[in-house]
Amino acid sequence: MSRFMSRFTRNPAKTGILNETNNNDEVLSPGKIIWKRFRRNKIAMIGSFILLILIILAILAPVLTPYERDAMELQNREEPPSSEHLLGTDRQGRDLLTRVLYGGRISLSVGLVASSLQMVIGVILGSLAGYYGKWLDTLIMRITDMVIAFPFLALAITAAAVLGPSIYNTMLIIGFLTWTETCRLVRGQFLSIKQMEYIEAAKATGANEFRIIWHHMLPNALAPILISSTLIMATAILVEAALSYLGLGVQAPMPSWGNILEPARSMIVLMNMWWLWLPPGFLIFISVLSINLVGDGLRDALDPRLKN
Amino acid sequence: MSDLLQVKNLYTSFNTEDGVVPAVNGISFNLKHGESLGIVGESGCGKSVACLSIMRLIGHPGKVEADEIKLDGTELQALSEKKMRSMRGNDMAFIFQEPMTSLNPVYTIGFQLQEAIQLHQGLNKEQSQHKSIEMLEMVGIPRAEKVFSEYPHSLSGGMRQRAMIAMALSCEPKILFADEPTTALDVTIQAQILELMTDLRQRINTSIIFISHDLGVISEMVDRVIVMYCGIIIEDTDVRTLIKNPRHPYTIGLINSKPRIDVELERLEPISGSVPNPLNMPSGCPYHPRCESAMEICREKLPENHEIKDGHRVCCWLFSELGGKIKS
Numbered sequence: 001m002s003r004f005m006s007r008f009t010r011n012p013a014k015t016g017i018l019n020e021t022n023n024n025d026e027v028l029s030p031g032k033i034i035w036k037r038f039r040r041n042k043i044a045m046i047g048s049f050i051l052l053i054l055i056i057l058a059i060l061a062p063v064l065t066p067y068e069r070d071a072m073e074l075q076n077r078e079e080p081p082s083s084e085h086l087l088g089t090d091r092q093g094r095d096l097l098t099r100v101l102y103g104g105r106i107s108l109s110v111g112l113v114a115s116s117l118q119m120v121i122g123v124i125l126g127s128l129a130g131y132y133g134k135w136l137d138t139l140i141m142r143i144t145d146m147v148i149a150f151p152f153l154a155l156a157i158t159a160a161a162v163l164g165p166s167i168y169n170t171m172l173i174i175g176f177l178t179w180t181e182t183c184r185l186v187r188g189q190f191l192s193i194k195q196m197e198y199i200e201a202a203k204a205t206g207a208n209e210f211r212i213i214w215h216h217m218l219p220n221a222l223a224p225i226l227i228s229s230t231l232i233m234a235t236a237i238l239v240e241a242a243l244s245y246l247g248l249g250v251q252a253p254m255p256s257w258g259n260i261l262e263p264a265r266s267m268i269v270l271m272n273m274w275w276l277w278l279p280p281g282f283l284i285f286i287s288v289l290s291i292n293l294v295g296d297g298l299r300d301a302l303d304p305r306l307k308n
Numbered sequence: 309m310s311d312l313l314q315v316k317n318l319y320t321s322f323n324t325e326d327g328v329v330p331a332v333n334g335i336s337f338n339l340k341h342g343e344s345l346g347i348v349g350e351s352g353c354g355k356s357v358a359c360l361s362i363m364r365l366i367g368h369p370g371k372v373e374a375d376e377i378k379l380d381g382t383e384l385q386a387l388s389e390k391k392m393r394s395m396r397g398n399d400m401a402f403i404f405q406e407p408m409t410s411l412n413p414v415y416t417i418g419f420q421l422q423e424a425i426q427l428h429q430g431l432n433k434e435q436s437q438h439k440s441i442e443m444l445e446m447v448g449i450p451r452a453e454k455v456f457s458e459y460p461h462s463l464s465g466g467m468r469q470r471a472m473i474a475m476a477l478s479c480e481p482k483i484l485f486a487d488e489p490t491t492a493l494d495v496t497i498q499a500q501i502l503e504l505m506t507d508l509r510q511r512i513n514t515s516i517i518f519i520s521h522d523l524g525v526i527s528e529m530v531d532r533v534i535v536m537y538c539g540i541i542i543e544d545t546d547v548r549t550l551i552k553n554p555r556h557p558y559t560i561g562l563i564n565s566k567p568r569i570d571v572e573l574e575r576l577e578p579i580s581g582s583v584p585n586p587l588n589m590p591s592g593c594p595y596h597p598r599c600e601s602a603m604e605i606c607r608e609k610l611p612e613n614h615e616i617k618d619g620h621r622v623c624c625w626l627f628s629e630l631g632g633k634i635k636s
Binding site: 131134195201203208 | 414
């Protein structure tokens with residue numbers, strides 16, 4: 001992974017975006033140029049800032065709250081927010097702020113792992129289909145079509161019910177159901193990059209197929225892969241919340257934003273105890289929104305056609 | 309001088325949905341050590357495909373067949389793909405037409421130069437970096453050390469082509485295929501690049517196969533010329549003879565259609581007609597529909613090669629006894 005990300009820093013870029021002026025005579029790598037363009041996009045910067053705060057809050061959860069994640073105070077059940085419990089307590093008397101902070105760890109990491117998993121699957125299948133073509137392409141694309149043809153949530157719920165609900169199964173299910181978009185994208189990119197003269201030139205210098213795919217083609221396709229994976233990460237967080245809300249995802253006592261929402265299935269909770277569902281709901285909303293903002297910002301920064 | 313490259317009856321065809329498209333139709337030629345050979349012809353006559361076939365870079369749906377492709381005595385067709393890869397870039401190098409797109413935009417010039425060097429010469433990072441900078445200096449790039457860490461987008465077309473040449477020559481290949489290396493450049497840069505290539509050829513002692521449709525460039529660059537038309541070699545001679553005394557009607561047409569600085573002309577004289585559709589080749593000699601001296605036999609049979617003088621081959625019925633008889 002670190003090798004993969006290191007490639008990102010001297011990243012992509014279809015030639016078009018690289019016409020940026022360079023006045024202080026320093027070598028501008030494509031990565032630096034993209035960062036420069038990304039930084040200029042205020043909305044995307046706000047998105048990344050919010051996302052960063054959410055991540056820091058999740059990481060610092062044990063420091064930020066004095067309570068244990070699963071510690072129950074049975075005498076203080078369903079307490080509204082107070083100075084002692086800033087967001088109140090849930091039905092088992094657990095501190096909700098603590099639950100929400102720890103829940104962020106679970107929800108964000110499910111999003112990250114699931115979207116990385118789909119990226120790996122999508123990139124491998126897509127590049128095989130795009131590079132080798134012929135029957136392999138047909139086979140992979142038909143499998144992709146089949147996965148797309150299934151109603152997503154129905155399949156996710158069925159799979160969760162069959163495999164048994166757990167955090168790892170949730171990651172796997174989401175990863176294995178969302179790779180199709182990346183796969184098609186990578187295939188398309190590879191089909192066009194394959195025709196580029198620098199690929200022919202790489203072959204003429206004696207590079208082998210693995211080297212051509214990994215070193216010469218993939219970095220050139222990285223921009224759209226990153227954009228779509230970012231957006232899919234937002235989807236993954238939403239799907240995790242949906243599955244957990246239905247009791248088919250992350251299981252209590254492990255908190256996730258989705259399963260903290262679970263009590264809101266009851267009308268009484270929904271109407272009278274806003275503190276049980278509003279904070280996790282808001283965090284799902286804000287995290288998905290900020291990830292989408294970052295994704296859109298990345299697209300603007302990486303796509304030469306959207307220049308200014 | 310012995311032969312470095314021997315090609316005998318090379319056929320390359322592409323199996324497309326509309327049928328089999330023959331791109332190269334049985335060409336044979338030899339290349340001596342240190343010689344530079346030009347291949348001239350119209351677009352689509354199979355110049356580039358012939359060279360790519362020799363390097364075995366023709367992918368699906370292309371098909372290459374030949375009686376013999378020997379480099380320095382080694383039959384290339386018998387080599388495994390792995391062995392072939394180790395020869396590409398090392399023994400044979402290719403310079404492409406389009407310098408703007410033949411460098412990978414996501415890597416620095418240095419990275420791309422080092423790639424070939426590390427792949428074939430087993431040098432470590434430091435040595436290959438040293439060698440790359442040396443190569444960049446050799447092809448006349450100023451501030452070579454800085455350019456080493458720059459990305460292709462910050463170089464001009466001429467600079468990129470120089471970098472490409474540095475890449476191609478970094479392993480001191482036996483043969484350099486140059487596929488219209490100056491077509492995309494403006495005239496002054498073109499002259500510089502050609503001069504550079506001539507100079508480097510002498511220094512490294514590489515044989516060059518120079519593909520071009522520009523007779524002016526060819527006459528500057530090479531010792532011997534092959535003229536191709538529709539995938540066959542129609543004339544093969546040294547460059548002086550070709551310009552002064554071309555024999556094949558097509559070559560004569562080509563030379564006449566070139567603007568000349570010493571003769572005042574209202575109009576150029578193009579060759580009438582156009583290149584036939586490769587899916588629907590004329591019978592016999594592919595040039596006969598456009599040929600002014602076409603005879604009966606030209607419609608029926610592909611002419612054989614006739615050596616009309618030492619080292620001057622022409623593929624035309626006009627020079628055979630049979631053709632001569634029919635004419636008389």
